[in-house]
Amino acid sequence: MLTSLLIWLEQTPPSVWVREYPSILGFPFILFLHTLGLAMLAAISVGIDVWVLRQQVIGRALRMTGVIRVMWLGLGINAVSGVVLLIAYPAKALTNPVFYLKLLLVVLGVYAVQRINRAVFPDGLAVMGAVTVATKRWAVVSIATWAGTVVTGRLLAYTHHVLFAQDLL
C-alpha cells in the first residue's frame, strides 16, 4: 500500500520535474534554498544563543522583530523546499530512520527558538531583567539541536537504503 503510494508520488509531474529538470534552477537550486532557509533559521538562532549565553542582564529594550521575521521566513523557505525535495525522492527519505530523527530535531529546535524568543524578546521587545538559567539552558538545547539537525541532514545522503520506491518491490 505504502509502496504503491510512493511509486505514484514519484511518477507525478512535480516529482519528475524536480528530479529531471535539466538546469541548476531545478533540484540544485531547491537544495540551495533548503540550505539558505536553514542558515536563516538555525544559524541565526545559534548566533542569538551564543549572545544569550554571554548575557547576565537585558538592560535595554531590544527591537528584534526584524531578526525574528528573518528566522521565521527561513523556517518557511525550509518547509516549502523540504516538501519539494521530499516529493522528488519520497522513498529515499521516508524509508530512512535518520529522516525522522531530523524532523524531530527540527521540531525541538523550533520549540527552543520559541522559548528563547518568548523569554528574551516577547513580542520582539526585551523584558528588562536577568537572563535566567532556564533561558540559558534552552540556548544550549537550541545549539545542540541545530547541530544535530545539520548532522542528520548531511547523513541523509549516506544512510538511505533505497532511492526509488521500485527498489522496495
Place this chain on the structure above:
Amino acid sequence: MSLPDVIHWLTHTPVNSVVMDYRWVWPISESLHFCGLAMMVGTVGLFDLRLLGLAKGIAPAALHWSLRVGMAGFAISVITGSLFIFGQPDQYFYNDAFKLKVIALTLLGVNVLAFYSLEARRVLTLGPEDDAPLRAKWIAAISLSLLILIMLFGRMLTFFRP
C-alpha cells in the same frame, strides 16, 4: 609545479588515504563543515543584521564577541574543506563552482579587512540605540551577500563536478 602535478601530489599523501579509505571520514567531515558554516553564518550574519538596523537595542560591541565563535566555525570549515581537496583534488580544481566559492571567500576576507581598517573603531563604540554609519551598513550588506553566495557555490559543487 603544474596543476596536474599538485593533484598527483595531493592524491599520494597520507591524508588522501585517510579521507578516501575510511568510509565515515567524508560524511563526518561534511557534517562538521556545515556546522562550522552555521557557526560562521549565524554569528557574522547576526552582527551584519545589527549593523543594518534589524537588532536595535544591542550594542554592536556586545555582539562582536560572538564573532570569535564565527572564526572558530570558519577554522572548522577550512580544515574539513581541505580534507575534501586532499581526498578528491580533481573534483575541486576543475570545478567552476569551487573557483567561484574561493573568489567569494577571498572577497569576504577583503570585506572583513575593510571593516576592521575603516569602520570597526567607530562601530564598536556605538551604543545600543545608535545607527551604524552608512559605510558600515554597506560592508554588512556585502558580507551577507557574500555569505549567501558562498552557500550557493558550495551547494553547486556537486552539480559542476568535471
